[in-house]
Amino acid sequence: MSDSPNKQDELAGTEQPFVAHLVELRDRLIKAIVAVAAVAAVLFLYPGPGALYDILAAPLIATLPKGATLIATSVISPFLVPLKILLMSAFLVALPVVLYQGWAFVAPGLYSHEKKLVLPLVVSSTLLFFIGVAFCYFFVFGQVFKFIQGFAPKSITAAPDIEAYLSFVLTMFMAFGLSFEVPIVVVVLARLGFVTIEKLKAFRGYFIVLAFIIAAVITPPDVVSQLALAIPMCLLYEVGIWAARIFIKTTQPPAEAASASDN
Numbered sequence: 386m387s388d389s390p391n392k393q394d395e396l397a398g399t400e401q402p403f404v405a406h407l408v409e410l411r412d413r414l415i416k417a418i419v420a421v422a423a424v425a426a427v428l429f430l431y432p433g434p435g436a437l438y439d440i441l442a443a444p445l446i447a448t449l450p451k452g453a454t455l456i457a458t459s460v461i462s463p464f465l466v467p468l469k470i471l472l473m474s475a476f477l478v479a480l481p482v483v484l485y486q487g488w489a490f491v492a493p494g495l496y497s498h499e500k501k502l503v504l505p506l507v508v509s510s511t512l513l514f515f516i517g518v519a520f521c522y523f524f525v526f527g528q529v530f531k532f533i534q535g536f537a538p539k540s541i542t543a544a545p546d547i548e549a550y551l552s553f554v555l556t557m558f559m560a561f562g563l564s565f566e567v568p569i570v571v572v573v574l575a576r577l578g579f580v581t582i583e584k585l586k587a588f589r590g591y592f593i594v595l596a597f598i599i600a601a602v603i604t605p606p607d608v609v610s611q612l613a614l615a616i617p618m619c620l621l622y623e624v625g626i627w628a629a630r631i632f633i634k635t636t637q638p639p640a641e642a643a644s645a646s647d648n
């Protein structure tokens with residue numbers, strides 16, 4: 386009988402922190418959702434869902450024959466597609482706030498040397514994703530659409546469906562955004578000890594072949610877009626090797642850093 390109060394105290398002592406973490410997680414999620422909703426409300430007022438779609442479709446419209454436009458094969462597509470683009474744009478704009486909320490939730494449980502690793506990775510991965518999306522929109526789309534229109538017979542009048550175009554754009558954005566995360570993957574693998582810098586250098590030739598295979602599978606069948614994806618991946622792999630050296634030195638636990646200095 387004497388053990389029961391101790392067990393109750395034990396449960397009370399462990400339950401409260403767990404509940405507190407759930408409450409904090411809920412608050413962080415609410416703040417992230419509010420940030421996305423606030424950005425969506427602003428974008429809805431200006432420039433508006435229709436204008437956002439026009440911006441997204443501009444690279445394709447510029448390559449279509451004069452007078453050609455995109456079409457909607459579904460009754461509700463003219464409403465749903467701009468709305469999806471509005472939500473996608475709001476999430477991308479609010480992504481730094483969303484990632485900060487995630488960082489603020491996990492940071493108190495990390496050691497100082499772990500914070501030196503996580504925070505730069507969160508910031509750099511966000512920037513690299515945005516750079517990949519921007520590179521795809523401003524350079525790759527124009528080249529891909531020019532190739533497609535130049536290859537198509539003159540007897541065919543292009544009138545792409547807006548839902549199909551949105552699906553294509555999202556796929557390409559994800560492909561280039563995630564492909565530009567190569568340095569982050571390399572740094573994490575090296576820092577966690579799964580691979581060494583020497584093994585990463587030895588794998589360089591295989592990665593070049595892998596990058597071109599990925600580009601051939603993901604991108605349309607034109608040389609420009611495939612090179613536009615494969616070459617940056619190869620360059621970013623080299624950047625990842627260089628960054629991994631720095632991260633391994635600057636994010637060591639104090640005990641490991643002291644032993645390394647003694648040696």
